Amino acid sequence: xxxxxxxxxxxxxxxxxxxxxxxxxxxxxxxxxxxxxxxxxxxxxxxxxxxxxxxxxxxxxxxxxxxxxxxxxxxxxxxxxxxxxxxxxxxxxxxxxxxxxxxxxxxxxxxxxxxxxxxxxxxxxxxxxxxxxxxxxxxxxxxxxxxxxxxxxxxxxxxxxxxxxxxxxxxxxxxxxxxxxxxxxxxxxxxxxxxxxxx
Amino acid sequence: xxxxxxxxxxxxxxxxxxxxxxxxxxxxxxxxxxxxxxxxxxxxxxxxxxxxxxxxxxxxxxxxxxxxxxxxxxxxxxxxxxxxxxxxxxxxxxxxxxxxxxxxxxxxxxxxxxxxxxxxxxxxxxxxxxxxxxxxxxxxxxxxxxxxxxxxxxxxxxxxxxxxxxxxxxxxxxxxxxxxxxxxxxxxxxxxxxxxxxx
DNA sequence: CAATGTTTGTCGGTTACACGACAAACGTTG
DNA sequence: CAACGTTTGTCGTGTAACCGACAAACATTG
Numbered sequence: 001x002x003x004x005x006x007x008x009x010x011x012x013x014x015x016x017x018x019x020x021x022x023x024x025x026x027x028x029x030x031x032x033x034x035x036x037x038x039x040x041x042x043x044x045x046x047x048x049x050x051x052x053x054x055x056x057x058x059x060x061x062x063x064x065x066x067x068x069x070x071x072x073x074x075x076x077x078x079x080x081x082x083x084x085x086x087x088x089x090x091x092x093x094x095x096x097x098x099x100x101x102x103x104x105x106x107x108x109x110x111x112x113x114x115x116x117x118x119x120x121x122x123x124x125x126x127x128x129x130x131x132x133x134x135x136x137x138x139x140x141x142x143x144x145x146x147x148x149x150x151x152x153x154x155x156x157x158x159x160x161x162x163x164x165x166x167x168x169x170x171x172x173x174x175x176x177x178x179x180x181x182x183x184x185x186x187x188x189x190x191x192x193x194x195x196x197x198x199x
Numbered sequence: 200x201x202x203x204x205x206x207x208x209x210x211x212x213x214x215x216x217x218x219x220x221x222x223x224x225x226x227x228x229x230x231x232x233x234x235x236x237x238x239x240x241x242x243x244x245x246x247x248x249x250x251x252x253x254x255x256x257x258x259x260x261x262x263x264x265x266x267x268x269x270x271x272x273x274x275x276x277x278x279x280x281x282x283x284x285x286x287x288x289x290x291x292x293x294x295x296x297x298x299x300x301x302x303x304x305x306x307x308x309x310x311x312x313x314x315x316x317x318x319x320x321x322x323x324x325x326x327x328x329x330x331x332x333x334x335x336x337x338x339x340x341x342x343x344x345x346x347x348x349x350x351x352x353x354x355x356x357x358x359x360x361x362x363x364x365x366x367x368x369x370x371x372x373x374x375x376x377x378x379x380x381x382x383x384x385x386x387x388x389x390x391x392x393x394x395x396x397x398x
Numbered sequence: 399c400a401a402t403g404t405t406t407g408t409c410g411g412t413t414a415c416a417c418g419a420c421a422a423a424c425g426t427t428g
Numbered sequence: 429c430a431a432c433g434t435t436t437g438t439c440g441t442g443t444a445a446c447c448g449a450c451a452a453a454c455a456t457t458g
Contacts, residue, residue: 012414012445015245037435046214048416053437211415211444236405247446252407 002055005065017055019045021066024059032113033063060120067124071100075132082136087183087190093132094159094182097125098175101167122160130156133190146192155189158182201254204264216254218244220265223258231312232262259319266323270299274331281335286382286389292331293358293381296324297374300366321359329355332389345391354388357381 008014023044027036038059042049056062075081080092104121134152162182166172173181207213222243226235237258241248255261274280279291303320333351361381365371372380 010414010446011245011247018245039435046210048210050417051415054414209416209444215445238405249447250445253444
């Protein structure tokens, strides 16, 4: 049984997963996800097929891990961190989601090619957003009424849902403006867990 | 003790060597060969330092293998094959050597940086040229008087020596013209082993 | 000179990867 | 329907890669 991507110390495992994710990313540029067999991915990664299953249960799990890794990489490149003290600090996270979805392959856009994996990609992105939000929420005192996991899950779903609509528009407003709109929607949600405001 | 690059079946070994050679190539773009430690190269290749020594005796051996591999890759990309039947078939090989030396890092050129490894690079290139010539010579009946190994070694040395002079010139003639010049010099050498010409 | 730190090359013990083989779950074709 | 080829997921057996530790060679510093 494959173990979580986090907390992998052995460099061989890190390298193998990096190779597999890189291979999938490359192959998706020329072929659709459904056309790819595990053998194809393993070959492109110069990894044995059996080794693939030591890391992921199937190719969907690999896709999920790849999306998560790429999104987290984007956040890291921009030094985005959700500081839970202020709900509006979620702005950069929303902005990152916009940019990620607008370039990420296999998306609502005009191409029918990878339409079938959109739910999986969506779930991975939501999970990644949730994780970022949660790490910020966990840094402060527990909220009254709602568990931070609940808040993070709800906000992440809201953000992804909004951004997906935005990415599917014909003439979408600029991302900056759109971020503000979404922020207004989710601020109350995040603030629900915020410590009492000092007036 | 490390084994020859040829005849390596295990994909793990192929991959490790590819990673090591790629890492060295990358590192040489920003640092000189002398500044690099085995640890640096191993890190960049995401390979353990001890594993490095399972493949190469030291970093010089890696450099040699890398040069050889790159030169052979160039030949393969151009589909260059020395067909021993005609001495002038060495033309493309000479041309490849010109192009390779004029772009290869660590060379006579103005940069003093990697001057110290020039002999090693030269030896690797000579060995690569020799191997190509020999594979062509071996395909025909054995020569009278001189062993094919001797012919190939001499011709390879001559070609490299000539091309090195050419690459070090201030205003070198175009490669095409220069190839003809060198060809005239080495043709008698290669023809010495040629089967009797039909008149 | 001695003391210190870095790099080198080597050596067992542990772990991940390669590989062939296998049964099961699919299409597809006749 | 049966026969066929492909892909999937799993398993046991070798082997290569990882790792810490070590002594030796070397450079730097006081």
